Amino acid sequence: MDFSKSMAVAASGMRAQTERMKIIAENIANANSTSPTKGGDPYRRKIATLAPTFDSELGATLVNSGKALPDKSEFRTQYDPGNPNADGQGYVKLPNVDSLVEIMDMREAQRSYEADLTVMDSTKQMLAKTVDLLNK
Amino acid sequence: MTIPAAAAAAYRAAAQMATPATSAAITPANIPGGNFSDFLSGAIKDSISTIRQGESAATQQVQGKGNLVDVVQSVNAAEITLDTVVAVRDKVVAAYQSILNMAI
Numbered sequence: 001m002d003f004s005k006s007m008a009v010a011a012s013g014m015r016a017q018t019e020r021m022k023i024i025a026e027n028i029a030n031a032n033s034t035s036p037t038k039g040g041d042p043y044r045r046k047i048a049t050l051a052p053t054f055d056s057e058l059g060a061t062l063v064n065s066g067k068a069l070p071d072k073s074e075f076r077t078q079y080d081p082g083n084p085n086a087d088g089q090g091y092v093k094l095p096n097v098d099s100l101v102e103i104m105d106m107r108e109a110q111r112s113y114e115a116d117l118t119v120m121d122s123t124k125q126m127l128a129k130t131v132d133l134l135n136k
Numbered sequence: 137m138t139i140p141a142a143a144a145a146a147y148r149a150a151a152q153m154a155t156p157a158t159s160a161a162i163t164p165a166n167i168p169g170g171n172f173s174d175f176l177s178g179a180i181k182d183s184i185s186t187i188r189q190g191e192s193a194a195t196q197q198v199q200g201k202g203n204l205v206d207v208v209q210s211v212n213a214a215e216i217t218l219d220t221v222v223a224v225r226d227k228v229v230a231a232y233q234s235i236l237n238m239a240i
Contacts, residue, residue: 003216007209014205120208127216134223 003127005060006119012062013116019065020048020109024102031097034085043095045071048105071096179224183217190214 023046030043049066073096081090193210196202 004213007212011205011209015203018205120212124212124216128219131216131219131223134220134227 003123005058006123008055008058009060009062010116010119010123012064013119014113016050016063016065017109017113017116020050021106021113023048023068024106024109027097028099028102028106031095031099031102033095034083034092038085039087040085042075042093043097044075045073045095045097047071176224176228180221183221186210186217187214 027045033043035042046068047070048068051064051066052061053064054061075096076094077091078094079090080086080092083092086092190210190213193202193207197204197207
């Protein structure tokens with residue numbers, strides 16, 4: 001039935017946003033993770049990607065979470081000569097994570113998830129009201 | 137007074153929609169899907185498998201294996217299916233009872 005298709009599409013959106021949320025959580029959790037080796041690169045921010053995929057069995061375009069891509073921007077540096085990870089000039093490389101950007105991404109993921117939930121809820125209501133016609 | 141061409145086209149389209157696409161008359165012999173009891177048992181078999189899927193998804197979630205979204209999806213489908221089957225059953229029973237209550 002077409003209602004189960006829209007349910008499946010909304011569910012795929014929710015799964016994709018869950019995956020996106022996982023990557024945002026990784027970015028926020030690792031916002032201050034430095035390199036385990038001296039002078040090495042710290043944690044590099046990941047960017048969640050979403051890709052449309054046509055499900056021929058369902059006959060609908062679902063959304064899937066694609067591969068998380070590395071953010072190629074520069075690392076932050078902090079002058080901290082006492083740090084064991086500091087380079088020759090006394091600078092420590094910190095991850096290229098901006099917590100403000102992550103919070104905005106998180107809000108967006110949250111709102112998209114809520115929108116998918118609303119689609120599911122409306123679909124269920126439409127279906128339930130149609131079934132109710134049989135009870136009259 | 138002249139009827140605009142667009143309105144005339146709309147009337148034509150509506151008239152075509154009213155006539156079924158397949159002009160073949162439906163007789164008991166050529167109803168697709170066989171008779172009513174076949175239809176009912178098929179629908180109930182389908183609904184049982186849908187409800188089983190919902191149950192197995194719920195069990196997996198309790199065991200910590202399932203994805204919550206999948207559980208919600210399967211349980212919703214099972215719930216709607218059960219509601220539909222119950223509604224159809226009530227209709228059939230009501231029809232049967234009204235036949236039984238007929239004055240002979």
